[in-house]
Amino acid sequence: MRQLVLQLARFGDLVQTRRLLLSLLAEPQSEVHLCLDASLAPLAALLYPTVTLHPVTAHGTALAKLAPQQQAAALLGANVPAFRQLSRLDFGRVYNLNFSPLNLRVASLFDPRTVRGHVWENGQERTGQWARLAMRWSSMRRIGLNIEDFWAWHHPFPLAPEKVNPPAQGRGGGLGVVLAGRESRRSLPPKELAALVCALLDTRLVRDDAPLTLLGSAAEAKAAHQFLRELPPRRARQAKNLCGGTDWAGLAASVGGLDLLLTPDTGTMHLAAALGVPVLATFLSSAWCSETGPYGLGHRVLQAQMECLPCLESQPCEQGVACLRPFGDARLTRYLATGDARHLPEGLLDLDSALDVVGVVFTARAGEDAAAAKRARFRQFLARHLGAGGAWNAEPVREFAERLYAERDWMAPDPESSAGRIFGGSIDF
Secondary structure, three states, X not given: OEEEEEOOOOHHHHXXXXXXXXXXXXXXXXXXXXXXXXXXHHHHHHHOOOOEEEEEOOOOHXXXXXXXXXXXXXXXXHHHHHHHHHHOOOOOEEEXXXXXXXXXXXXXXXXXXXXXXXXXXXXXXXXXXXXXXXXXXXXXXXXXXXXXXXXXXXXXXXXXXXXXXXOOXXXXXXXXXXOOOOOHHHOOOHXXXXXXXXXXXXXXXXXXXXXXXXXXXXXXXXXXXXXXXXXXXXXXXXXXXXXXXXXXXXXXHHHHOOOEEEEOOOHHHHHHHHOOOOEEEEEOOOOOHHHHOOOOOOOEEEEEOOOOOOOOOOOOOOOOOHHHHHHHOOHHHHHHHHOOHHHOOOOEEEXXXXXXXXXXXXXXXXXXXXXXXXXXXXXXXXXXXXXXXXXXXXXXXXXXXXXXXXXXXXXXXXXXXXXXXXXXXXXXX
16 A cells, blocks of 8 residues: 655654654555655655655745745745645555644645544544544643654554664764754753763763764854863863764764764754664753653653743743753762762653553653653553553543543544554443
């Protein structure tokens, strides 16, 4: 069967579509197509060499400078040839993953009965039950589902999570450091980042004389210079600054040879996980690892934990970005050296990646994860909902079913649940 995935978001989202794409490729006689932003086509060709690509203009700095009507006209003019090509193909299934006007316009090219996710039908948007359910649990972000698993479970039988990315192991190329992500409050300032890098080298979590590779776009060039000034001269001499100096192939080659990647929540983090390179990720502000942490085994997250987290980057922080403080605490170096949980700064969790029947999950090696018990109950509910195990009358399943299901869910089976997974079997309350 010929199948299409519409993924028109950015770098990290493309990599996090991996589980769904590999699930489709694993089907017998499956022909998989991917519609994506043209700027990401070279990377997609590296990651998914057997997938047919359909590049379109989905975003870009030039478009942002135009008025809304001009943006729409420019997008239409640039994309008409690609739209015509897509409309001529007979797709048995279309997975529309993003809620955006452009995604919906592309989805409108196809019979709505073939579309999963966000559907355009009779002149209006219709959202499938799985996506509607996600909207309901979105207020519980500390227990939420990793977006790679959310997209993968649009498929009734996604690839097992352990088959998505290889278990992480060092490759001998030293320490890679991603300077910043797209959201400024998610990234460590140069001073705190330099202290963490020195801690990793001084405590021999990465060998003392390891090469130090700085990664980022040209926009991080200033941050790279500030970071180097914060390093002791001996450490600065170990550094090679690649910010703005690699294409997609060069970035993949650099990341793929590392021993460890230190990074905020970025596309490069997801690329490292896809390549089987160990990640040490720093999550703070609006980033929460339950939603977007590195996928697979062998990764580690330092997660800031405060009552106000995760927040919204679009709103000012009334706490003075207090979630940043644990990363500048001198006790963090001592904790990394000893592994003694008593030395972990207050307001920080140290988490390891793990896998279950639903997907990737993060478990605390140090610090008290106050949401852990509720997250475990939620994942029991998801496993039952998805037909991946469990009983309807189990108390955790009842708890979340009563909270998250709407009347329409009980009354009419969702057309997306072709495998009967949503309410498969008897429901005994």
